[in-house]
Each structure stands twice: as C-alpha cells, then as structure tokens.
Amino acid sequence: MDLKQLRYFVAVAEELHFGRAAARLFISQPALSFDIKKLEEQLGIQLLVRNNKSVKLTAAGQVLLEEARNLLLQAEQARRLTLRSAQGALGRLRAGFVSSMLYRGLPTAVSRFEAEHPGMEVVLQEMNSAEQAQALQRGQIDIGFVHRGTLPAGLRSELLLAEPFLCCLPPGHRLAGAERIDLGELRDEPFILFPRPAAPHYHDLIIACCVAAGFSPQIRHEARLWQTIVAMVAQDMGVALLPETLCRAWHRDVSCVAIRQRGELSEIHAILAVENPSQAAEDFLATLRALSTGHDTDSVITP
Known part of the structure; x- marks a missing residue:
C-alpha cells in the first residue's frame, strides 16, 4: 500500500463514482479501477461495494478512509517541512x-x-x-x-x-436594544443550539444557563457552526446564547443583549x-x- 493508492482510494471514497474520481485524478477510469482492486487484494478485504449504478463504502472502507486522510495529510506536512528545511527554515x-x-x-x-x-x-x-x-x-x-x-x-x-454568554436576538426582536434582560423572558422563544455530540460542553452550558433561569429551552433548530447559528438568528428563526466575543463579532447582523443572571462562563x-x-x-x-x-x-x- 503506497501513497498513490491511498490518494486514489480517497478520491473514489469521496466521490462514490469511479468516473468522477478518475476525472479528479486526471487518469483513466480503467486504470483507477485496476489500482483500487489491487489495493483490496493487497489488504485482503473489500473496501467498496460497486455495481452498475452505485459505489458504497464497506465498514472496512470507512475506517481506511479516515486513516488514509490522516496519512496523506501527514505526508504532505512532511513534504512541506522537508522543503522548508532545505530552504533554511x-x-x-x-x-x-x-x-x-x-x-x-x-x-x-x-x-x-x-x-x-x-x-x-x-x-x-x-x-x-x-x-x-x-x-x-x-x-x-x-x-x-x-x-x-x-x-x-x-x-x-x-x-x-473566561467570558459571559449574551443573548443573540434578531434585530427586530421585542427585546433587541435592551441593555440587560432576565433570561427567563426568553422561555417561550424558539432556541437555536448545537447538536450535543458536536459540542457537548457548550450544549450543556447553555442548557444549564436556561435551567438556572427557571426554564428548559425549546430547541427548534440545530446548527454545528457559530456562523450558521448567527445567520439563522439574523433571519428571525430563533434566539441563541453566544459567548460575548462571538456575539460582538457579528453585532451588525444581530442584537447582543447582556443577561441579568450571572451564569456559567464560556x-x-x-x-x-x-x-x-x-x-x-x-x-x-x-x-x-x-x-x-x-x-x-x-x-x-x-x-
């Protein structure tokens, strides 16, 4: 198993289509199919399930995809470091x-x-x-x-x-522009929050802030990125709690309001x-x- 085979495998695993993967790699589709089959024979396991209509990863293929990505990244970093060293870095x-x-x-x-x-x-x-x-x-x-x-x-x-959370509100919200609010005033509002597996710590902190204010938040939407949460708030899809620095970073799109209760810090x-x-x-x-x-x-x- 060499780096070329890993690059070929990653391309097929990400595209789930031999034709698109071959075009991405600038090689012929038969050559790509041959190398993937050779890789499977060397490993003694099936990595892909393919037929005339689809290509799917096996469980072993899923594992190899993650490891191959890491190995290719490390190889590229080693190449760049070696080059920089040769240049006197x-x-x-x-x-x-x-x-x-x-x-x-x-x-x-x-x-x-x-x-x-x-x-x-x-x-x-x-x-x-x-x-x-x-x-x-x-x-x-x-x-x-x-x-x-x-x-x-x-x-x-x-x-x-260590910094407090702020209420992130749509610009036209009834509490937008207030200097400070009681978090309990948002008990009936739809909240936008991370899925817990994506950020368990932040998820639990925000839930704890709401529970301390006397309510459990109604989580209407979930998003994995802070930027996505702010964009959804700006579109009046709900409210959110954000660390102060992040809320201030997007203050032109949303209203940032301090919370009267002293809760958990980010x-x-x-x-x-x-x-x-x-x-x-x-x-x-x-x-x-x-x-x-x-x-x-x-x-x-x-x-």
Whole structure:
C-alpha cells in the first residue's frame, strides 16, 4: 500500500463514482479501477461495494478512509517541512483549535509568532476538544485550544479566556436594544443550539444557563457552526446564547443583549503535554497569553 493508492482510494471514497474520481485524478477510469482492486487484494478485504449504478463504502472502507486522510495529510506536512528545511527554515508548530478561536485572537497570534520567529510555520487544524486531546496524546499536534473539560492523563491545561454568554436576538426582536434582560423572558422563544455530540460542553452550558433561569429551552433548530447559528438568528428563526466575543463579532447582523443572571462562563484553555512540550508550543502560548492580557491593542481576546 503506497501513497498513490491511498490518494486514489480517497478520491473514489469521496466521490462514490469511479468516473468522477478518475476525472479528479486526471487518469483513466480503467486504470483507477485496476489500482483500487489491487489495493483490496493487497489488504485482503473489500473496501467498496460497486455495481452498475452505485459505489458504497464497506465498514472496512470507512475506517481506511479516515486513516488514509490522516496519512496523506501527514505526508504532505512532511513534504512541506522537508522543503522548508532545505530552504533554511527552522520548523513547524502544529496547533489544534476550536472554531471560536478565530474570533478570539488566534489569527493575530499566528501572525505575531511567525514574525517573531522567522522560519517557523504555524499549521492550524480545526478539531473539537476531544479530538485535540487525542491528537496531542498521539503527537499529531503540539498544542491545542479547547473548551473546558476533563483531560486525559499526560496533558495539562491553562485558562486563557473566561467570558459571559449574551443573548443573540434578531434585530427586530421585542427585546433587541435592551441593555440587560432576565433570561427567563426568553422561555417561550424558539432556541437555536448545537447538536450535543458536536459540542457537548457548550450544549450543556447553555442548557444549564436556561435551567438556572427557571426554564428548559425549546430547541427548534440545530446548527454545528457559530456562523450558521448567527445567520439563522439574523433571519428571525430563533434566539441563541453566544459567548460575548462571538456575539460582538457579528453585532451588525444581530442584537447582543447582556443577561441579568450571572451564569456559567464560556472558557478557552490551552492544552499541552505535561512532559517535554515543544519549545515552539511554549513560545506560541506566551504570544497568545500576552495578547489575552491586553498587551496588544489589536487583540480581540479579553480577560
């Protein structure tokens, strides 16, 4: 099994059509079919179920697809790192992050770090908190930025940010423009929230905020991305609770209103290995820490 076979397999698995996969790879369809069959023979397992009308992944094929994607990504990163090394570059820092970090100073920190460490390249990989912990344990990333949660042995965390949730309301909502509201005033409103498996920590925090205000939210719609939630609120499809920084980032599209009750806070933690963390990871954390404490006026992170 080689990288070419993995690339071919991933193309077929993603397209679920040999013709489209062959066009994507710029090879003939018979050649692609031959290589996939050869891969299955080498592994001794069936990866795809195909007939004249459809192509489907077997259970083994699903497993290989995920592993193949990871291997191809690592191979590409190794190629780029080798090239940079040959050009005199120093190295690479692999950082995992939850999407909200894009609005909490991460891009500024990357630019600052690379400017202060010539030759260093920061490679960002979006993952949820649990995936980052696993990737850090496996040595696939050097540092992660996660929500609050229990960490496995061998990892340590440092709190970077703790901020309140705000009510995110449609511009024409009856409470839009208020300085502060009682969360209980939204008890009869349709809520937009993450599916719990996508973000268990945030899901539970938001439910807890509502329960503390005396009601269980009526979850009308579910969305996986903060941007999608805000877009749905802006279209008057419901209300939501968002961390303050994120709500302020889209304040032109929605109304952001403070909550009178003091509830759970939205937290972001940096996670690193307890033993032998890379110096680059420590240096990057120091850069982000400096931004979070207000030493950089361009930062959007607030303590």
